[in-house]
Amino acid sequence: xxxxxxxxxxxPTSTGLDHRKIAIWAFIGSECMLFASLISTxxxxxxxxxxxxxxxxxxxxxxxxxxxxxILNIPVTSFSTFVLLMSSLAMVLALAAVENRGKPGYxxxxxxxxxxLLVTIILGTTFLGCxxxxxxxxxHEGLTIRTNLFGSSFFTLTGFHGxxxxxxxxxxxxxxxxxxxxxxxxxxxxxxxxSALYWHFxxxxxxxxxxxVYLIK
Amino acid sequence: MATAAxxxxxxHAESTANSGIWSWxxxxxxxxxxxxxxxxxxxxxxxxxxxxxxMRMQLQGPNGRVVSxxxxxxxxxxxxxTMIFLVVMPLSxxxxxxxxxxxxxARDVAFPRLNxxxxxxxxxxxxxxxxxxxxxxxxxxxxFGYAPLTTMAYNPGLNIDFWMLGLQILGVSSLxxxxxxxxTIINMRAxxxxxxxxxxxxxxxxxxxxxxxxxxxxxxxxxVFLQFDRFFGTNFYTMTAGADPLLWQHxxxxxxxxxxxILILPAFGLVSEILPTFSRKPIFGYPxxxxxxxxxxxxxxxxxxxxxxAVGMGPIADSVFSMTTMLIAIPTGVKIFNWxxxxxxxxxxxxxxxxxxxxxxxxxxxxxxxxxxxxxxxxDLQQTDTYFIVAHFHYVLVAGSLMGLWGGIYYYFPKFTGRxxxxxxxxxxxxxxFIGVNLxxxxxxWSGLYGMPRRIYAYDAGQGWEIFNLMSSxxxxxxxxxxxxxxxNIFRSRKHGEIAGNDPWEAPSLEWSIPSPPPDYNFEVxxxxxxxxxLWDIKHPELTTEVPHSRHGDERNDVSMGGKHVGAFHxxxxxxxxxxxxxxxxxxxxxxxxxxxxxxxxxxxxxxTIKPFWVAxxxxxxxxxxxxxxxxxxHLAVAGVIGFAxxxxxxxxxxxxxxxxxxxx
Amino acid sequence: xxxQFMHTSAETDxxxxxxxxxxxTWKEYKWVALILTVITALExxxxxxxxQNSPIFVPLLLFxxxxxxxxxxxxYMHLKYxxxxxxxxxxxxxxxAMCTLIALLFLFGKFSGR
Numbered sequence: 001x002x003x004x005x006x007x008x009x010x011x012p013t014s015t016g017l018d019h020r021k022i023a024i025w026a027f028i029g030s031e032c033m034l035f036a037s038l039i040s041t042x043x044x045x046x047x048x049x050x051x052x053x054x055x056x057x058x059x060x061x062x063x064x065x066x067x068x069x070x071i072l073n074i075p076v077t078s079f080s081t082f083v084l085l086m087s088s089l090a091m092v093l094a095l096a097a098v099e100n101r102g103k104p105g106y107x108x109x110x111x112x113x114x115x116x117l118l119v120t121i122i123l124g125t126t127f128l129g130c131x132x133x134x135x136x137x138x139x140h141e142g143l144t145i146r147t148n149l150f151g152s153s154f155f156t157l158t159g160f161h162g163x164x165x166x167x168x169x170x171x172x173x174x175x176x177x178x179x180x181x182x183x184x185x186x187x188x189x190x191x192x193x194x195s196a197l198y199w200h201f202x203x204x205x206x207x208x209x210x211x212x213v214y215l216i217k
Numbered sequence: 218m219a220t221a222a223x224x225x226x227x228x229h230a231e232s233t234a235n236s237g238i239w240s241w242x243x244x245x246x247x248x249x250x251x252x253x254x255x256x257x258x259x260x261x262x263x264x265x266x267x268x269x270x271x272m273r274m275q276l277q278g279p280n281g282r283v284v285s286x287x288x289x290x291x292x293x294x295x296x297x298x299t300m301i302f303l304v305v306m307p308l309s310x311x312x313x314x315x316x317x318x319x320x321x322x323a324r325d326v327a328f329p330r331l332n333x334x335x336x337x338x339x340x341x342x343x344x345x346x347x348x349x350x351x352x353x354x355x356x357x358x359x360x361f362g363y364a365p366l367t368t369m370a371y372n373p374g375l376n377i378d379f380w381m382l383g384l385q386i387l388g389v390s391s392l393x394x395x396x397x398x399x400x401t402i403i404n405m406r407a408x409x410x411x412x413x414x415x416x417x418x419x420x421x422x423x424x425x426x427x428x429x430x431x432x433x434x435x436x437x438x439x440x441v442f443l444q445f446d447r448f449f450g451t452n453f454y455t456m457t458a459g460a461d462p463l464l465w466q467h468x469x470x471x472x473x474x475x476x477x478x479i480l481i482l483p484a485f486g487l488v489s490e491i492l493p494t495f496s497r498k499p500i501f502g503y504p505x506x507x508x509x510x511x512x513x514x515x516x517x518x519x520x521x522x523x524x525x526x527a528v529g530m531g532p533i534a535d536s537v538f539s540m541t542t543m544l545i546a547i548p549t550g551v552k553i554f555n556w557x558x559x560x561x562x563x564x565x566x567x568x569x570x571x572x573x574x575x576x577x578x579x580x581x582x583x584x585x586x587x588x589x590x591x592x593x594x595x596x597d598l599q600q601t602d603t604y605f606i607v608a609h610f611h612y613v614l615v616a617g618s619l620m621g622l623w624g625g626i627y628y629y630f631p632k633f634t635g636r637x638x639x640x641x642x643x644x645x646x647x648x649x650x651f652i653g654v655n656l657x658x659x660x661x662x663w664s665g666l667y668g669m670p671r672r673i674y675a676y677d678a679g680q681g682w683e684i685f686n687l688m689s690s691x692x693x694x695x696x697x698x699x700x701x702x703x704x705x706n707i708f709r710s711r712k713h714g715e716i717a718g719n720d721p722w723e724a725p726s727l728e729w730s731i732p733s734p735p736p737d738y739n740f741e742v743x744x745x746x747x748x749x750x751x752l753w754d755i756k757h758p759e760l761t762t763e764v765p766h767s768r769h770g771d772e773r774n775d776v777s778m779g780g781k782h783v784g785a786f787h788x789x790x791x792x793x794x795x796x797x798x799x800x801x802x803x804x805x806x807x808x809x810x811x812x813x814x815x816x817x818x819x820x821x822x823x824x825x826t827i828k829p830f831w832v833a834x835x836x837x838x839x840x841x842x843x844x845x846x847x848x849x850x851x852h853l854a855v856a857g858v859i860g861f862a863x864x865x866x867x868x869x870x871x872x873x874x875x876x877x878x879x880x881x882x
Numbered sequence: 883x884x885x886q887f888m889h890t891s892a893e894t895d896x897x898x899x900x901x902x903x904x905x906x907t908w909k910e911y912k913w914v915a916l917i918l919t920v921i922t923a924l925e926x927x928x929x930x931x932x933x934q935n936s937p938i939f940v941p942l943l944l945f946x947x948x949x950x951x952x953x954x955x956x957x958y959m960h961l962k963y964x965x966x967x968x969x970x971x972x973x974x975x976x977x978x979a980m981c982t983l984i985a986l987l988f989l990f991g992k993f994s995g996r
Contacts, residue, residue, distance in 0.1 A: 032979040148458060
């Protein structure tokens, strides 16, 4: 390598790692505090609502105008949790397809980053659909963000998570568009890698939310 | 890079393509962004200072009639908010921007456009918050805006909306900058610049970025709750719905206490640069200084509830937070002693920068000691919400942070501009500040202990507070005079100050090895670092012989960079740096001749771009649209949010899909 | 050492990174997905059994949740294979976040029995 080339280019990074990957990990660290604040508030206010509906217990007059069942829909949420976990699988396969493009073992469906990105997007959208269904059915049953402390903290926490999933879906659609346009090569792996890290992080946050909000009574 | 191509050298570029307004709007150069931060923050300092002076006029004697109670509320709220978020943090950011790449031997930050975005968000956010003055609706809930006092039930005007939206916008700026600097420091250090060779300022800056990254999300969430409560009628702070009045306080102080260290650690870093240079000694106990900084930051997350002893958290919580608070005094004390030992036996030079630095060490100790007094809950119950607290935090913030920052400005102004600040005016500035600060804040200890509460807009005669308040007011006027002198010094010296040369102070770190002001690419050849004090190794090897970590074995001969041997850096330095103290005009002449443009050197520089400016503007307008909810213009608010969000997203996509710099060959 | 410094373009950096840390393949990923699915099924199952009234219900759920969390972070986010710097950037904030959460729950009397 000649010195002329060297002077044109940037010096190598101190760690050998790409800037963007360090930044996304720092961002994820920051997001830990964001969701910790939201989850703390949900848990602090758990059981302190003065009127129903309640998440895990029935609500009878006078706390509610009409008797209400526990409002959380565990079967639907279990399904959407499963969907989100599977989307993480599709995401790692998309990354592996881009990283290993052209290598043996990655000729067929396993090597198609377009397919796996599309699957991730569909699964992510399905999760959002489940959340939309859940939110609307809650509103029909009389729980809005203004009803009680549970409503306020529940909708804000899960809504923030949903907003993160939405941003992730938009990000993945952008990647898919790039892939359709010019194809993602191993040198683009980092683009997929950082979006995958974000996506998995949103997934692990949901793992925590599913247990702390939905399962623990 | 187009602008560089038309200008024959950096020295000439000043007056042509690089100085128009457009070049400032589109700049992605960390040094110019640092200068923007510096002057914007100093402007807000004038505003925040004026607010303080009006308050001191009101409180000068009993039953003051200068302003009404409502205006007084707005004044103290905006004074606190301005000084913390619009002055001290951005002044620190000015130094982060300007110094971090120079100190670690980099050509820019990791994400130059994100850096520009941070600045524009800060500017627009600060303007947004202060626009409220024009409507007579400046925030009025105190700088910590305790909910439920700030909810619609108790504060239905737009005042709090301006405050919470403004803080939310400013948070985006701080977070974006923090990710940028974390990446920069981790990843852009010159070869050989391992972590334990970094200058102390960069170390403290590094720690502060982590505090920002971890503290700001918490206030973001607390503010989101407040916004939802105010805009959508949620119940987070509604006591009748069963909400807890302490939720806001806890969330706020989980942010608020690390914020205290966000405000002071950069000043500590600057002082740790100034003291060794003017003592002509390496800093005493470098590793301990680093570790104590880390420890302060870590413990800083475990002490927040000491702001809340008066709310009655119970004996266990009180004891725990009392003990962690006392603990945190230890690493802070360690720093104080290390600074003293750095000066001990040194060859001291009392420049204005040095005087400010020594003042920080002395006066911060006073603020620190009154802080330890508050850590004991029984004592705190007597002092809380009195002027004693006001005295305490002004001793740490004004006599601490600001002294460090003023010292930093005197020390680094030559690197910013190429010219020295006048030492003569600087001495007047220093002594007036010193007298003014002590005259203002020392008597507040007494007025506080005599029972004068914070935030009252008037008081009756005969309670023994008059003399202390008069002293405080006179002190404030003296500080105002000092501020005017400071502004005069800056504007005069920018054009007529003495030419500085590369290294006017004979300092040890990398930023002094390059011209003042530095060329846009900073380092013609990326330096190879072999010790903590690279310049002293060359110019004053006798000063660094006993420093561990200097020159690891054969490192000098082993490391090579871009095909050039390590010695190349030292040769380059020796050639480009005439010994300081010789004819200043010669230095200027030589820097004009020898400096090449980035283009000539083949160094890729980022394109200037306006996109971060637009993204920042539309993001601010998006937040501002929310104000209309309370003016019964819901449709307009929704349209504004969606419209500006789309514009923001459009420019963001344009930004992300356009190349940063010319393609590599 | 000097060889490492000779990578000069962003592309070679990225490339070098991809090769420096071998990521797992479909073989590992499918097992991870299977384990995640099984644990999730188990979580939902014990929610509906009589275990829900037992004192180990909450610790059990928390334990399973932590296992899932760790598996995703270690394998899908490659923290097990990647540079140790990333571990520090993630676990540091995570620990502070967890401590803050627990401290808050304590301060609001959530552990003082009901």
